[in-house]
Amino acid sequence: MNRGLTKTSFILFSVLIFACNRGLTPPETPSQEIVFPVQPEGGNPVGVWLPDTSNTADVALLEEFPVDSIIFDTDVDGLFSFELTGMCSVYAVISIRPLIYEGGAPLPLNIVIQDTLTGNGAFELIDDEVLLLPVESTIFNFDTLGFSSRQSTLDLITLPTTYVYENLVTLQFYSILHLVRLGTNASPCIIKTLALHREEEGW
Amino acid sequence: MKIRTICIFWILLALSASIGQVTGTNKTATGRVVGRVTESATGNPVAGANVLVLGTMLGAATDGEGWFIIPYITPGSYTILVSAIGYKKEEKDIQVLGGREMDLAFVLEETVVLLDGVAVTASRYQQSVNDIPISLSLVPAQELSERNILSVDQALRYVPGVNALDGGQVSIRGSSGFNWGVGSRVLVLLNGSPFMAGDMHNVNWYAIPTSNVKQIEVMKGAGSALYGSSAMGGVINIITDEPKEGSHIYVRTFTGLYSRPSHTQWQWADERNHFEGTAVDFSTYVGPVSALFSSNYHATTGYRENDDRQVFNFMATLGYPFSHRLRTDLMAGYGRNKGGFFIYWKDLAHPYDNGSDPIGYHTRSTMQNTFAYPSISYVVNDKINLLLKGRYNKASNEDRLQNKGDGGAEGLDTFRSSRVTTHGGEAQLNCQVTSQGILVVGYDVQHDEVESIQFDNRRASRSSYYVQFDQRFWGILKTTIGARYDWEKVQGIGSTGEVTRKLGMNLTLGPGTNLRFSAGEGFRVPAIAERFISTFTAGIRLSPNPDLRPEKSKSLELGIKQALSKSMNLDAAVFYNEYEDLIEPQLYRDVDQAGVTVRFQNVLQARVLGFDVSHRTDWWSRLLSTRIGYSYIDTKDLSPGDEYGAPLKYRSKHMVYVSNDLNYPPLSFGIDFRYLSRIERVDEYHKVFIKDIDARVPTYVTALRFGFTREHFTLRFLIDNLFQYNYLISPANLAPPRTATIQLDVRY
Numbered sequence: 001m002n003r004g005l006t007k008t009s010f011i012l013f014s015v016l017i018f019a020c021n022r023g024l025t026p027p028e029t030p031s032q033e034i035v036f037p038v039q040p041e042g043g044n045p046v047g048v049w050l051p052d053t054s055n056t057a058d059v060a061l062l063e064e065f066p067v068d069s070i071i072f073d074t075d076v077d078g079l080f081s082f083e084l085t086g087m088c089s090v091y092a093v094i095s096i097r098p099l100i101y102e103g104g105a106p107l108p109l110n111i112v113i114q115d116t117l118t119g120n121g122a123f124e125l126i127d128d129e130v131l132l133l134p135v136e137s138t139i140f141n142f143d144t145l146g147f148s149s150r151q152s153t154l155d156l157i158t159l160p161t162t163y164v165y166e167n168l169v170t171l172q173f174y175s176i177l178h179l180v181r182l183g184t185n186a187s188p189c190i191i192k193t194l195a196l197h198r199e200e201e202g203w
Numbered sequence: 204m205k206i207r208t209i210c211i212f213w214i215l216l217a218l219s220a221s222i223g224q225v226t227g228t229n230k231t232a233t234g235r236v237v238g239r240v241t242e243s244a245t246g247n248p249v250a251g252a253n254v255l256v257l258g259t260m261l262g263a264a265t266d267g268e269g270w271f272i273i274p275y276i277t278p279g280s281y282t283i284l285v286s287a288i289g290y291k292k293e294e295k296d297i298q299v300l301g302g303r304e305m306d307l308a309f310v311l312e313e314t315v316v317l318l319d320g321v322a323v324t325a326s327r328y329q330q331s332v333n334d335i336p337i338s339l340s341l342v343p344a345q346e347l348s349e350r351n352i353l354s355v356d357q358a359l360r361y362v363p364g365v366n367a368l369d370g371g372q373v374s375i376r377g378s379s380g381f382n383w384g385v386g387s388r389v390l391v392l393l394n395g396s397p398f399m400a401g402d403m404h405n406v407n408w409y410a411i412p413t414s415n416v417k418q419i420e421v422m423k424g425a426g427s428a429l430y431g432s433s434a435m436g437g438v439i440n441i442i443t444d445e446p447k448e449g450s451h452i453y454v455r456t457f458t459g460l461y462s463r464p465s466h467t468q469w470q471w472a473d474e475r476n477h478f479e480g481t482a483v484d485f486s487t488y489v490g491p492v493s494a495l496f497s498s499n500y501h502a503t504t505g506y507r508e509n510d511d512r513q514v515f516n517f518m519a520t521l522g523y524p525f526s527h528r529l530r531t532d533l534m535a536g537y538g539r540n541k542g543g544f545f546i547y548w549k550d551l552a553h554p555y556d557n558g559s560d561p562i563g564y565h566t567r568s569t570m571q572n573t574f575a576y577p578s579i580s581y582v583v584n585d586k587i588n589l590l591l592k593g594r595y596n597k598a599s600n601e602d603r604l605q606n607k608g609d610g611g612a613e614g615l616d617t618f619r620s621s622r623v624t625t626h627g628g629e630a631q632l633n634c635q636v637t638s639q640g641i642l643v644v645g646y647d648v649q650h651d652e653v654e655s656i657q658f659d660n661r662r663a664s665r666s667s668y669y670v671q672f673d674q675r676f677w678g679i680l681k682t683t684i685g686a687r688y689d690w691e692k693v694q695g696i697g698s699t700g701e702v703t704r705k706l707g708m709n710l711t712l713g714p715g716t717n718l719r720f721s722a723g724e725g726f727r728v729p730a731i732a733e734r735f736i737s738t739f740t741a742g743i744r745l746s747p748n749p750d751l752r753p754e755k756s757k758s759l760e761l762g763i764k765q766a767l768s769k770s771m772n773l774d775a776a777v778f779y780n781e782y783e784d785l786i787e788p789q790l791y792r793d794v795d796q797a798g799v800t801v802r803f804q805n806v807l808q809a810r811v812l813g814f815d816v817s818h819r820t821d822w823w824s825r826l827l828s829t830r831i832g833y834s835y836i837d838t839k840d841l842s843p844g845d846e847y848g849a850p851l852k853y854r855s856k857h858m859v860y861v862s863n864d865l866n867y868p869p870l871s872f873g874i875d876f877r878y879l880s881r882i883e884r885v886d887e888y889h890k891v892f893i894k895d896i897d898a899r900v901p902t903y904v905t906a907l908r909f910g911f912t913r914e915h916f917t918l919r920f921l922i923d924n925l926f927q928y929n930y931l932i933s934p935a936n937l938a939p940p941r942t943a944t945i946q947l948d949v950r951y
Contacts, residue, residue, distance in 0.1 A: 023929035024900055024937065026466050027552050044563030044607065084561035084604075086892075125562060128607075 034130055036146040036157050037062060037174040042129030043149030046084050049179035051076040051092075052153070059096055062160050062172040068104070073097040076177055078117070080154075088123040090135050092116070098171065111165050115139040131156075139163065140175075154179040233527055234299040235274040238307030240265050240285055244824070249311055251343070251418075252287035253321040253329065257294075259585040260633055260641070262329055264321065266447040275527050277585045285309045286321070286331065313824065323395065324420040324440040326673055326683065327429065327643050328588075328633050334681050336707025337426075337721040338364075338762055338776045338815070342419035344444070349873065349908055351457055351921055351946050353480065353501050353514070354408045355416060355441055360877060361860055362421050363832030364815045368853075369932035371408045375423050376778060377811045377836040378436025378756075380853035381886075381934055383546075385803075386730045386786060388754070390426065390434040393441050394534060396576050397430075400598045401651030402623040402658055404433060404730035407598055409514050410538025410572035414455055414482035415497035417444040423815075424778065425725030425758040428705035431647065431667050431689045435725035435756040435782075443520060443534070446486040446493035452951050453484040459944035461506045464555060465927045471508055471555040478503035478942075493522040505543060506939050508557040509565040512542030528582045535575040544568045544602065547935035550894035554929075554937040558893065564604040572598045586635035594649075596625040619738060621655035623731075639675035643685075644668075653731050657738035657745075661731050662694040671705075683707035683721075691728050696749055701726045715766030719776075725756040729786055733803040746791065746800040754805075755783045771820045780811040787852075790888040801888060808841040809851055826867060832860040852886055853934070855879040855902075873908035885934055893935045902930040904938075917948040 037060070051057075059072035078092025096113040099106055119135035126132065131145045139161065146157035156177040163171045236256075240249040248269025255262040256273060258281065263271040265287075278301040286292045290311035297305060320332040320341050332339055340362045352358045356367045366374045370384040378388040384405050391398050391406045400407055419441055426434035458479040464470050480501025487494055498517040505511040518536035525531060544566035546559035560566055574596040581589040602619040627649035634642045648666040655661075671685030685705045692698040707721040729751040736745045762776030785807035791800055815834040821827070836858070838851035850856070859878040865871065879902040889896050905925040911918045921944040932938045 022900070023465075023903075024551065024554070024898055024931070025929070026468050027895075046561075046563045082562065084564065086562055 034126070034144060034146075034159070037160060038146070038157050038176065040129040040146030040155075040157055041148035042127070043147070043154075045082045045125075045131060045147055045149050045154060047082060047154070048182040049080040049082075049154050050182055051078065052178040052180045055178050057094070057096070057175050057177045059098075059173055059175045062174060065100075065171070067100050067102050067107075069101045071099045071101070072173075073099060074175070079182075080156075080179060082123060086122050086124075088119070088121070088133060090117055090119045090133060092177075094140065094175075094177070096175065100169075109165070109169065111169065113139060113163050113171075115142075117142050152181045154181070232301035233275045233277055234301055234303045234305065235272065235276060236283065236297065236299065236305045236307060237272050238270070238283075238309060240269045240271065240287070240309045240311060242290075243310045243312045249287050249290065252285055252290070252309075252311070253331070254309075255284045255286075255329075256585070257282040257284055258635075258638060260328065260588050260635055261582075261585055266445075267451070268447070270448060275582045275585070283307065285311065287311060322418075322420045322422075322440075323442070324392070324422045324426075324438055326641070326671060327395065327631060327645075328641065333711070333717050333764060334709055336681070336683055336709045336719045337723070337760060338423040338719075338774075338778075340365075340421040340423070340817075342421065344417050347413050347416055348455065348948060349910070349919070350875070350906070351455075351919070351944055352413050353499075355411055355413060355419065356406070356408045358413075358416075358419060359421065359439070361832075361862065361875065363817045363860055364423055364834040364836075364858070365421060366855065366858065366879065369936050371406055372933075373406075373439065374854070375421070375437035376780065376813065376815070376834070377838050377851065377854045378780070378782075380787070380851060382786075382788065385732050386727065387433055388435040388727055390430050390432075390438045391441070392430070392438065393574075394443055394576070395440060396592055396594050396629070397433075397627075397649070398441070398574075398596070399433060400572075400623055401596070401625045401649075401663065402598075402621050402653045402655060402730065403732040404727075407538060407540075407570065407572040409540040409570065410516050410536060410574065411441060411443075412482065412484075412497040412499040412516050412518050412536075414453065414484050414499055415443045415495070415518055415520075416441055418442045423776075424721060424760050425703075425723040425756050425780070426705075427689075427701075427703040427725040428685045428687045428723055429669055429671060431669075431687060431703075432665070432691070432701075432726060432728045432753075435727050435754060436780075443518070444484070444486075444495060444497075446488065446495040446520065446522065448488065450487040451485070452949075453482075454949045455482040455946065456480070457944055457946035459921075459942050461939060462927060462941040462943075464940055465929060468552065469555055471553070472504075474504075476504045476506045478944075491524055493520075495520040505545070507545050507548075507555045507937070509543035509560055509567075510545040510557070512540065514541075515539050529579065530581075531577070531579050533575065533577045536573070538570075538572045540568075540570040542568065545936075547893050548895075548937065551898045554935075558935070560607075561604065563607050565607055566602050567605050568600065568602045570598070570600045572596070588633045590629075590631045590633070592629045592631070594625065594627045594629075598623050598625075619657050621653065621658055621732075623651055623653045623655075625652075626650050636672075637674065639678075641673045643671045643673075645670075651731070658732050658735045659737070661735060663691065663731060665689065665691045665728075679711040681709045689726075689728075693731070693734070696734070699728070699753060701728075701753060701755075715764075715772070717764040719760070719762045719764075721758075721760045723758050725758065727754045729753065729803070733786060736803075744800040745788075746802045748802045748804060751786060751803060752784050752805050754785050757781045770822060771818070773816065773818050775814065775816045777814045778812065782807065782809040782811070785809060788886070788888070806842060807851075809839060810841060811836060811838045811851070813837050826865065828862075828864045828866075830860070830862045832858075834858040850883045852884040853882050855882055869912045871908070871910035871912070873910075875904075875906040875908075877904045878902060882931075882934075889934060896935050898935075900930055902938075903928050904930065915950050917950075919946040919948070920944070921946065 056076040057074040075095040082088045094115050098111050115137050117135050117137045121134035124132040135142045141159045148155045158175050240252045250267045252265040254271045263273045265271045276299045283295045293309045323329050325335040356371050359365045359367045364376045373389045385403045422438040426438040461476040482499040484497045496519050500515045502513045516538035520534050522532045548554040549556035549558035576594050578592040599622040629647040631645035636642045651663045653661045667689040669687035673683050675681045688702050690700045703724040705723040710718045734749050735747045758780040760778045764774050766772045784805040786803050788801050789804045791802045813836040817832040820829045838854050840846050840849045857880040861876040864873045881901045907922045909920045924941045927941045930938050
């Protein structure tokens with residue numbers, strides 16, 4: 001009896017110990033590396049942000065364009081809200097008007113790249129410098145953004161975007177949206193809305 | 204309420220004194236017995252031996268040097284019984300004379316039957332484990348020091364049928380799942396008094412210095428008929444050390460390292476994570492006053508992001524005998540647990556990254572617990588004891604947000620905070636009403652005051668009466684019958700009352716064979732936190748539910764203790780538990796808030812059946828010892844609906860514990876192994892905000908222990924999780940990787 005139990009115990013013990021070489025392992029598909037034209041600095045995106053009216057966005061071409069010069073006239077309107085809880089709401093209208101100059105005079109092209117971004121839901125941070133947003137848009141790939149956050153500013157960096165105008169002009173560019181933290185000089189209406197929103201969220 | 208409590212205490216004290224007057228025994232000068240217990244083979248002292256004066260309620264346990272004292276014995280003829288684990292019982296007939304001291308020497312021979320041990324939890328007085336009608340496991344202090352256990356709940360991981368999840372949540376025989384640390388279904392006592400926080404009904408394990416623990420008693424099965432609310436799955440009683448004759452000091456210091464994660468992509472910190480700590484115990488006598496001071500400190504960088512921790516605790520135990528009958532004791536302490544707050548991982552690709560922190564912030568928590576438990580014991584005569592106990596416990600928990608980096612938004616202030624103050628007391632009377640029968644009656648009262656951001660400011664009052672009668676028949680059958688009435692009133696809700704009952708039998712069939720049977724009822728009143736919580740935590744909104752009803756349970760058990768041979772014994776039990784109105788966090792569509800929240804609800808009817816077996820073998824005069832425990836726990840959800848018949852969440856069906864010890868002085872070597880089968884179900888709502896929560900595996904953990912002892916010093920080297928196995932300690936919570944610890948114990 002004694003010997004039998006001892007043998008059983010030993011076998012059980014050995015089997016279980018040798019089963020120990022397994023366990024949880026990382027997922028097999030590693031996350032794809034996302035490369036932005038400008039390296040994002042990361043930071044903390046939490047807050048409510050408005051377009052910087054003095055410089056709403058910078059746009060740059062990714063390929064040389066065979067003209068004398070090209071200037072982008074940009075306009076961004078809207079509100080970006082990122083909550084501590086991981087929830088966000090985004091509503092913005094982006095307009096980019098490229099002004100192409102050849103021989104000292106602007107070409108008579110009326111190109112307007114306009115996109116409306118809307119989204120509510122959970123956002124995700126990757127390596128503290130990439131934002132994944134639940135945003136719908138038609139032109140810009142706005143669901144994946146790099147960001148650089150400072151005390152009162154937030155820059156959102158888009159991935160490269162290709163825009164084809166009437167099969168005549170193809171533009172490959174990226175843009176950086178400049179946002180400022182909603183401050184005390186914002187409109188009282190927006191501050192009140194924000195306060196109510198936070199109260200609902202339990203803060 | 205306080206005036207009423209004090210009145211009842213004094214009435215009981217006066218009643219006891221009156222009984223003493225009637226019997227006339229307290230007028231006679233008493234004698235006392237002093238003695239020493241040693242081992243026959245080596246002459247070494249036997250520590251922890253139980254010494255009983257048969258036919259009375261008097262007794263004592265030997266100290267580290269084998270000494271014992273039993274005072275207040277009424278003159279007469281008695282039999283003194285000495286028993287200790289691993290030794291034959293020894294009896295001596297003595298004649299006690301008034302005002303005289305009798306010296307005794309007991310020499311114990313090693314025995315084949317290893318079933319003995321003494322516990323107080325089952326009946327509120329000391330008795331042999333063999334006599335107890337319900338399954339009860341003992342964890343001796345030695346196991347805590349040998350494994351460098353830093354928190355009492357960690358020691359419970361080696362008890363058959365018990366599982367301790369991360370966060371201090373203990374489950375006995377599948378009683379609990381994972382409830383975010385709220386509403387324990389296991390009652391935890393400190394020297395017989397409840398040690399539960401009044402707001403969340405959880406246990407502040409960090410406040411108890413593990414170096415001061417003498418024994419942990421784990422009673423399995425419903426125990427509300429003696430202990431009231433929370434004792435649904437069982438009762439854990441932490442018995443602390445007592446001051447010994449002379450002055451003694453014990454110092455333990457240790458330092459250790461965590462291994463790097465086993466997969467390079469999991470690596471999250473450049474520096475090596477580590478931990479260290481020190482424990483100091485000092486006991487002495489100043490005149491008649493006995494004193495024991497114990498303090499532990501340990502700090503860790505943690506092995507995960509925002510998981511660093513600093514724990515400090517202090518405890519003092521003072522005793523003063525006013526007279527030969529009246530003695531007063533005070534146990535007081537303070538504990539602080541400060542550090543990060545890791546609830547769950549980011550995802551399986553980043554399991555050491557904190558997924559529960561708000562974006563851009565770390566949550567930092569500070570928990571504090573101050574307590575004082577005064578007691579007065581009055582020996583009315585050798586058949587009646589009166590025990591009056593008070594309790595004061597103040598616990599606080601505060602969470603703050605801290606910026607992760609420099610460029611983020613400004614830090615926010617405290618966003619979660621709860622403070623609870625508990626006052627209470629208990630009067631207990633133990634009477635030997637027949638030559639073989641003991642009656643225990645008592646009254647318990649408690650008042651909790653909660654001030655909290657997330658639970659609101661609330662008050663709750665409880666009072667209860669209990670009675671238990673133990674009677675032995677024909678020297679071989681011990682029966683137990685008991686009942687308790689608990690009344691609770693919560694501010695803003697009203698009052699409820701619960702009656703619980705118990706019945707137990709223990710039959711000695713022969714030397715080394717004991718059969719036991721028990722049936723008991725349990726209940727748990729919802730915690731204030733479960734009823735009134737309103738907060739955001741870890742990405743989810745929790746909403747209140749004041750309509751919660753108490754949970755209830757019924758448990759049945761049939762067990763046997765059997766000595767199989769000269770060096771082997773077996774304990775086996777079959778159990779069946781029914782649960783009603785179990786409270787679980789559930790997704791809830793909140794009409795007022797127009798959103799989905801989580802709130803606690805009475806949702807579950809369930810049954811748990813199974814068996815557990817534990818076996819111990821000692822070879823060659825305990826040169827080599829083996830302990831094996833196995834538990835089979837089959838759980839079933841009996842709630843009407845889609846999940847009818849499914850297993851309960853967060854329970855393992857199989858649990859195996861194996862422990863081997865080789866003692867070849869001055870060297871010692873030990874190996875421990877734990878296996879828990881994969882948890883079959885988790886909460887669906889967790890999937891909403893916790894990534895990869897379905898990534899679960901069985902648990903296989905192996906630990907090694909080496910020791911070298913020379914006179915007052917013991918040097919130990921410990922390796923935990925030897926094979927660097929990646930398992931979970933709670934949902935989405937990876938266990939520590941392999942750790943290596945060097946520990947030095949000094950005892951004078």
